[in-house]
Amino acid sequence: MLIFLALALPLCGVIGVSICRRNPNLREGFTLVVSMTLLFVVLQLLSLVMAGARPELILLEMLPGVELRFKIEPLGMVFATVAAILWPINSLYSIGYMRGNEESHQTRFYIFFAVAIAAAMGVAFSGNLVTLFVFYEVLTLSTFPLVAHKGNKMAMLGGRTYLGILLFTSIGLLLPAIIWTWTLAGTTNFIPGGILTGHIEGGAITLLALLYLFGIGKAALMPIHRWLPAAMVAPTPVSALLHAVAVVKAGVFSIVKVMVYVFGLDLINQAPGADWLMWIACFTLIAASLIALRQDNLKKRLAYSTISQLAYVVLGAVLLAPLSITGAALHIMAHAFGKITLFFAAGSIYTSSKKTEVSQLDGIGRRMPYTMTAFSIGALSMIGIPPTAGFISKWYLLMGAFQVQQLAAVTVIVASTLLNACYFIPIIYAAWFKRESSEAILKYGEAPWPVVTALCMTAGLTLLLFFFPGRPFELIQQIST
Amino acid sequence: MISHHLPALQVVVPLLAAPLCFLLGRYRRLGWILSTLVSWLCLLIALQLAYQVVDGGQIHYAFGGWAPPWGIEYRVDQLNALVLLIVSGIAAVMFPYSWNSIQNEVDPEQQPLFFTCMLLCLAGLLGITITGDAFNLFVLLEISSLSTYTLISLGRDRRALTASFQYLIMGTIGATFILIGVGILYMLTGTLNMADLSDRIGNIGESRALQAGFGFLIVGIGLKLAMFPLHLWLPNAYAFAPSVVSAFIAATATKVAVYVMVRYLFTIFGPEFSFSAMNIHWLFIPAGLIAVLFTSIVALFQRDIKRMLAYSSVAQIGYMLVGIGLVSTTGLTAALLHLFNHALMKGALFLSMGAVCYRLGNTLIDNMDGIGRQMPWTMGAFVAGGLSIIGVPLTVGFISKWYLILAALEQGWWPVAVIVLLGSLIAVIYVWRVVEAAYLHQRPDQAKTVKEAPASLLVPTWILVLANFYFGIDASFTVGFTSSAATTLFGAP
Amino acid sequence: MIAFSLFNYWIVIILMMAGFYTVIASGNLVKKIVGLNIFQTSVFIMYISMGKVIGGTAPIVTVNTELYSNPLPHVLILTAIVVGVATTALGLSLIIRIKEAYHSVEEEEILAISQQEDESE
Incomplete structure (x- = not known):
């Protein structure tokens, strides 16, 4: 229930912000209230996880055998907590920054910001690779309007590079890696110790690991780091979102999660060329x-x-x-x-x-x-x-x-x-x-x-x-x- | 009592309504209301039929009481129940949309003709899908094709005429090829009933004539479904037809042709003959992959968005051919799923372009600068459809x-998976071109300001968009239906 | 003897190829339709020929005859002829409208005009 709340709250923020678009004070007040509530919810979850609980939620079944599944484990909790702590602070900062610089389209800004936070929560709590992928893509798409916020030539080029590289790597490398994992293991759930043990060996492990490593383009490993400097055209609160709150963190978080819960450390260790x-x-x-x-x-x-x-x-x-x-x-x-x-x-x-x-x-x-x-x-x-x-x-x-x-x-x-x-x-x-x-x-x-x-x-x-x-x-x- | 005759009614109702529509003549609005009601009735019938076969049963219906193989048999199984659902569902969305859309695109005196032809086309497509008789299929195919040619020629641009003529020539050649193929099969087996055909073809053994008939049929159907490189008629036809016609035929006509292909390959010839003896997948996979790459790239350079979508359609058909060519249950499931899903996404895209056309008068990308702010719902639908074409999660x-990709990896054909992915990456580019123009470019000062399209256009568009998301989030219905259809097709001897 | 018994089919093949060639090679739209007609007609002949049973009479039930031709292909081809007529009519009417719009029925000239329009868009 709390998980659902954590996902739904930012989306409530979206609705609230779009309703209050005529009144900037109300709109931003609403953002702050929602973000504080989210922080509260996440802290509740945190205390649960600290006590050893592993809350789980299956939203629905997308394909036979592939659910939208959420399961909180410590690593995801770390990421979610960081994002939840930083959202209110970032909102506060955005208010000063956006007004100080008289940026346009502020409602759009707050809306997509809230969607991005919801996506970050989804990534953090995801219980299998498919859910992770779904929210990973939502995160990419919802941050695009933020990166291209200014709407001038520079912003458009930057946005194009941003979206191009992130979609290219995620659809071109990450998706096949996930489907490959699914054909091998028959599941994409995150399980401590990994799910691939006994299903794959030799050079294939290295290849699959490389697909994941580069497919998760948000982690900005060279040579697919270009989107990050390109995204610098965005307003500063967005850069903060990209660099600190959600995007790159989603990337490295996904990599760590895949290494620990899909491969398992023992398996990767055996891979030639690890x-x-x-x-x-x-x-x-x-x-x-x-x-x-x-x-x-x-x-x-x-x-x-x-x-x-x-x-x-x-x-x-x-x-x-x-x-x-x-x-x-x-x-x-x-x-x-x-x-x-x-x-x-x-x-x-x-x-x-x-x-x-x-x-x-x-x-x-x-x-x-x-x-x-x-x-x-x-x-x-x-x-x-x-x-x-x-x-x-x-x-x-x-x-x-x-x-x-x-x-x-x-x-x-x-x-x-x-x-x-x-x-x-x-x-x-x-x-x-x-x-x-x-x-x-x-x-x-x-x-x-x-x-x-x-x-x-x-x-x-x-x-x-x-x-x-x-x-x-x-x-x-x-x-x- | 009436429920017993549902398979016949599915075709007969629109077929009879068509001349009625024409007779209503001047009362154009009445004609529209009638055809809309008919399309909804068709959807109800299709739903009822699908409900009856959802557990894997079959419905047999002997036309006029003549038992097969003498009479014509209509037969509904899971495969064509699904296609019936798509065709009638899309029609039920398109007819309400059509009234406002054609006011700007079709001359008033030709509008009765428009509704008549739409209904005839619908009847033809439903008939092709439901019939169990090879020759009946040809006749219904011609009914739908002839009405399609007329519909395309109703476009305001004079290039619609040449596009229609080109389609007429190629379509008729295709249909005649099918006729030849059916003739050869009849000579060999002495029957036209599909079930009998499949029984007797199994006993013929190796025969040059059978192979020739197979070849004629594949090429003929290939022309109809715009298999690369037989797709040349398609881009112009889609680009210059009235928007609602483009949407309707893009979402249904090629899908029905794909269905016919599957029906012939699997039910009539049987997977054994088609794939082991004739190795047809060695044609389908290269043709499909080239279509995916080549036409996606061509789509990048189109300035008319309707034509761009048309090229993208050829690419999408390439995916279906690849799915069939993978010769596995998963592959066939993928092809059938894409058949269903593509109807939803292309329908939504073409309908949103129809709304743009309603306000702007054309769909050139140069004129679309900055309209994202002025027509938020229309362009929102386009973005959603575009994301679906790209293959973003939560969409179909x-x-x-x-x-x-699962099917390709199962077979170990990873290059196929790579090209499939490459295709969707190119789709990112061509969809994003429009998004950038609509949202990031400034509307030029001298350009006329446009309003949002009327609700009668937006509601049908968004119904399809929401269907895109619904079946993308909860695919258990479509996947269940298609995979059990695929299993049946492979399981049948 | 065998070659002669397949005489009909030779005609079918010749007509089919002639018609097909005309459709593809001719630049005149009317001639294309003519070619299409010849092409379709060849298929009609094929159907009619296959229904013929050597020595058989017309398929009418009378007292003395045992052997008669197969009526089914003939019936089928009646339908196909109707379809063919409809196609021809539609094709010809399209040509009339093309002539009105472009003042030409030559494919090359029409293509040139269309291409200009494409570019000037």
Whole structure:
């Protein structure tokens, strides 16, 4: 029942928002109320799952033997909780941002945002591959109007790349992978330990794993990462949705879920060339960091940083050690909180000063102290420096890598941490310690209060996760057992 | 008592209503109301028939009391009950739609003719589906074809005339080929009843004449169902016919032809002969795959959206041929499912284009910039239909693709699966072209502002759209029906 | 002897090919219809020939005859002839309207005009 509520609530939001489209205050108030209610529902579910329950719901039977089935397990709970926590904050931020920048079509924006959240909930709670796929596609389609929101030439091209790559990979690779799994195992339900054991062997495992790895294009493994920078044309709250709340998280979450509940760690370990899966992740990790170094556009730099951070999660999944899986799940959370802070900050800078390039940020810390403090916290979390959440997740990833004695992976994680530092530290330095160039005539201060409040909240969450990792950790521990 | 005669009534009612419609002449609205009621009656009859055979039974009906094989037998099993449902269901949606739609597209004095021909076409298609007699099938085929030629020529554009003529030539050649094939079968077996034919063909053994008859029939039916490369008549015919006609024939006529193909291959010749002796799947799979790729790509370059949809139809027929050519129960299920599903999606797409045509006067993509805001319901229907063509989950297109790929993988023919997927990816592009034009382009300032289409056009369109979603979310009815039909077809000796 | 007994069928084949060729090769729409007619007629002859039983009389029940021709194909072909007439009528009326619209019955000229229209859209 609660599951159904979690799926239906955002859709209620859609109806409410479209009814109140004439009155912006009512419309946005409604969004906030619905998102808070959803958070409440998800927290109820969380306490159930923490207590060891595994709620289940079968909505209907799509095909004989293929149901729309939902089943909550710890990993999905992590993802759902993150999304549910961030939705109200993001809504608050959107109100400030959309009004501050006088964006058009705001009703459409809130409607599709709510649909995307519903889809994210569906992905998180899905109990079999088909349900996962259904909501994965709904998520892709509902975010397209958001990405192409501005409706100009750039937005259209960006939207085209976004939709093109995501649909291409999901229909072209993920769907056959799912059907293949179905022909092999006769089921697509997620079962701890995997469903493929005994049905497949040898090179076919590697091939199937590759289909999944690239088919889930939302995880942005190279070379199918292009949609993520292309989607940067979207308004900032959408970027936050893409990078932190729903889309890329849905991608890496799906990969981890497939590795753990479809293949099972033991099976993947036997596959010839399992190392290759790891190398793909490592390559993406390093290459994306290198590209990020060269970006001057702040949002683009953040986008490439996301690609490399996602590769951490994928790496955690394909290292196939219980500890690294824990690390991957933790990193989903840590990255969500950290990256949303960074995007909020970038949007805040844009709203008040219209600056988009890294080279323009000299001395901005004095003018926007809250924004830049939050930005610094987010950046430290990306690098993995205490006292931020990123430290903990990287710690577990490293432990996992040691556990299976993949020294190469250890090296890559360390190297990329250095690279992360290389592209974030200069921004922080410039913001706080360099002098503002004398040409600046535009006088500006902090962004509107909803924006600042939202980004302080997410920065706070990043710190909180470091100091109180106990509860989430307990939850994640349940995955491996 | 009357229920005993349902199979005959299914065909006779629209057949008798047709001249009545013509006699009503000037009272055009009355003619429309009559034909709408008739189409609903047909749907009721089809539902009743389907209900009777849902458990796998058969209905035999001897026409005029002459027992087969002397008289003509009508026979309903699961396979044609499904096709009857599609044809009459689509008709029941199209007739209410037609009134407003043809006001702009057909001259008033020709409108009685329009309804007459629509009813004749409906009678012909239902007859082809229900009949159990090979020659009767030919006659009904010609009834539906002749009325279709007339309907196409009613289009306002003068190119409709040439399109109709081209279709007439190719359609008649196809029908004559079928006639030759039936003649040869009659010479070999001495019967025209399908059930008897299938019994006796099994005893003939290897015979050159049988092979020739098979060839004539395949080519003849292939022309009718627009099997690649025999599809050349189709794009122009669909593009220049009045919108409601395009929608009707796109959703039904080719589907019925696919049904005839399945009926001949499986019931009359038997899978043993068709696939083991004649290896017909080596024709179907390449032809189907080339159709999927080639015509999808051609569709990309069309500026008239109706013609684009027409090319896409040829591609979709390619999927059905591939499904048949996979020679497995799953493959045949996929083909039959797609037959049903494609009728729903193409019907919805053509109807939404009909609504665009009603307001804009044509369906050129250049004129559609920015109409998504002005006609939200119409274009919403187009997007939904487009998603279905692509095969996005929760739509019927997904169910078809799922089964088709499943069948290909079961046989281990993964390149087939790859091409099927490639086809739906190309569909993404051509559907998205329209979506971008309608929603993301700005409406040019000098362009006239358009209003949303009237409810009489929108309601039928959305009925089909909702059917797209309903059967996409809960496919147990269609899958159950088609898979048991497929099993029967393979099981029959 | 065998070749001669299949005389009808040779005629069928010749007519069929001649008609088919005319349909495809002729650019004049009227000639296409003529070709189509010849093509159909050949099939009619095929049906009529197969009903003939050598030595049989017309299928009317009388006292002395035992052997008579098969009436069924003849009846069938009556229907087919009607269909053929309808097709021809429809085809010819279409040609009249094409002539009104394009002022030509030559396929090439009509195609050229249509193509222009396609491009000017």
